[in-house]
Amino acid sequence: MSEKETLQPAASSVAHVREARERIPYLVAFAILIVLTLVEIGVARSGGIPHRAAVVALITIAIAKAALIALFYMHLRYETRILKLTVLGPLVAPAVYALLLMLDAARRHAP
Amino acid sequence: MSNAVASEHGHPTVAWPPDAQYGMATPGKIGMWIFLISDAFSFGGLLIAEGILYAGRHPWRQPGEPELGIFFTAVLTFVLVSTSLTNVLGWAAAAAGRRKQAALLLGLTAFGGVAFLVGQFQEWFGIRGHGLLREGLVFGQSPRASTFYVITGYHGLHVLIGVAYILAILVGYLRHRVTERQIELLGLYWCFVDFVWVFIFSFVYLLPSLSGA
Numbered sequence: 001m002s003e004k005e006t007l008q009p010a011a012s013s014v015a016h017v018r019e020a021r022e023r024i025p026y027l028v029a030f031a032i033l034i035v036l037t038l039v040e041i042g043v044a045r046s047g048g049i050p051h052r053a054a055v056v057a058l059i060t061i062a063i064a065k066a067a068l069i070a071l072f073y074m075h076l077r078y079e080t081r082i083l084k085l086t087v088l089g090p091l092v093a094p095a096v097y098a099l100l101l102m103l104d105a106a107r108r109h110a111p
Numbered sequence: 112m113s114n115a116v117a118s119e120h121g122h123p124t125v126a127w128p129p130d131a132q133y134g135m136a137t138p139g140k141i142g143m144w145i146f147l148i149s150d151a152f153s154f155g156g157l158l159i160a161e162g163i164l165y166a167g168r169h170p171w172r173q174p175g176e177p178e179l180g181i182f183f184t185a186v187l188t189f190v191l192v193s194t195s196l197t198n199v200l201g202w203a204a205a206a207a208g209r210r211k212q213a214a215l216l217l218g219l220t221a222f223g224g225v226a227f228l229v230g231q232f233q234e235w236f237g238i239r240g241h242g243l244l245r246e247g248l249v250f251g252q253s254p255r256a257s258t259f260y261v262i263t264g265y266h267g268l269h270v271l272i273g274v275a276y277i278l279a280i281l282v283g284y285l286r287h288r289v290t291e292r293q294i295e296l297l298g299l300y301w302c303f304v305d306f307v308w309v310f311i312f313s314f315v316y317l318l319p320s321l322s323g324a
Contacts, residue, residue: 019207023200030196034189037312041185044317054321062313066306073195073302075295082132083144090148094155098162105166 029072036065052106143296147303150269154307157262158314164254171319173253177246179316180234187230188312191270194223195305198277198298205284205291213294217281220301224274231267235260255319262315269304276300 043049043057071077076084129135165171172178201216229238236242243259244250250260280297283289 019203022203026196026199026203030192033192037185037188037192040313040317041181044181044320051321055318058313058317058321062309065309069195069302069306069309073199074299074306079136080132080134083134083136083141086141087144087148091151091155094152094159098155098159101159101162101166105162108166 025072029068033065033068036061137292139292139296140299143299147299150303151307154262154265154310157258157265158310161254161258161262161314164258165319168254171255171322173255175247176253176255177243177248179243179259179320181316181320183230183234184312184316187227187234188308190223190227190230191305191308194220194227195302197223198301202291202294202298205294210284213291214281214285217277217284217294221274221277221281224270224277224301227270228267228274231263231270235263259315262311266304266307266311269307273301273304 040058040061043054043061049057070087076087133141197216198220201213201220204210204216205213232238234242235244237245248256248259250256276297280289280294284294
């Protein structure tokens with residue numbers, strides 16, 4: 001048996017292990033997304049959480065879920081810093097605008 | 112220019128050179144990201160409009176209007192998140208040269224997209240039982256109803272286009288006309304649909320439900 005023939009199955013096995021390892025972040029992100037969705041439903045349906053705390057929790061969880069999708073499933077985690085800034089920079093503006101509107105609404109409706 | 116087109120015109124096929132700022136990201140990928148950012152502004156505008164209307168209207172849910180089915184929508188969320196996983200695994204399989212697995216995973220993604228659309232149809236019109244429309248959530252009769260149908264409808268349109276996009280890429284892939292780079296671009300679009308749904312689920316379904324809407 002030549003050296004090449006001896007090494008080929010091992011190399012194939014290494015490739016399979018590497019491919020399997022590359023899939024782990026996607027599967028972990030999926031599991032976290034499902035858990036966070038269940039937590040969201042729990043927060044929305046429990047009734048025992050103060051309203052403002054529930055609002056903050058739901059918005060925080062939504063941002064965390066969106067970040068997981070963008071970083072792992074949309075591969076933003078593996079892009080250059082400039083591309084990350086190109087994408088995330090403009091998205092900050094509507095988020096800040098929405099936050100200001102929510103704070104304004106909370107102030108106007110405060111007892 | 113794709114490698115196939117480049118070859119047809121007598122140009123040598125070359126790998127995209129790494130850029131100092133954008134690394135290995137191709138013009139196609141940067142273009143897709145720019146499109147997705149602009150699309151995110153559309154959704155952002157709709158969600159902010161809903162927030163402004165919500166803040167100025169008490170009660171948000173008008174008498175006679177039905178409650179939104181949060182548990183049913185949670186199942187749709189599970190379906191959509193699952194399709195993001197199958198999509199990215201499909202791309203990984205294509206990148207590794209496992210063509211059958213890649214095609215199967217892309218097919219599953221399209222199937223999940225169709226399942227989501229069927230679920231949304233059920234929610235609006237009711238395949239089994241009454242849909243929201245017949246239960247009294249009528250477009251134009253309240254800000255809650257109008258924003259609900261506009262936002263979920265706009266998202267549903269994205270899912271529909273996404274399913275057509277997946278099927279077009281899948282057919283091209285089976286005919287060896289599509290590379291894993293094009294599958295990655297498709298993945299950016301499809302996962303963006305999931306990305307946006309995360310906010311729709313929170314802002315349209317969950318947050319208003321805290322005050323009984």
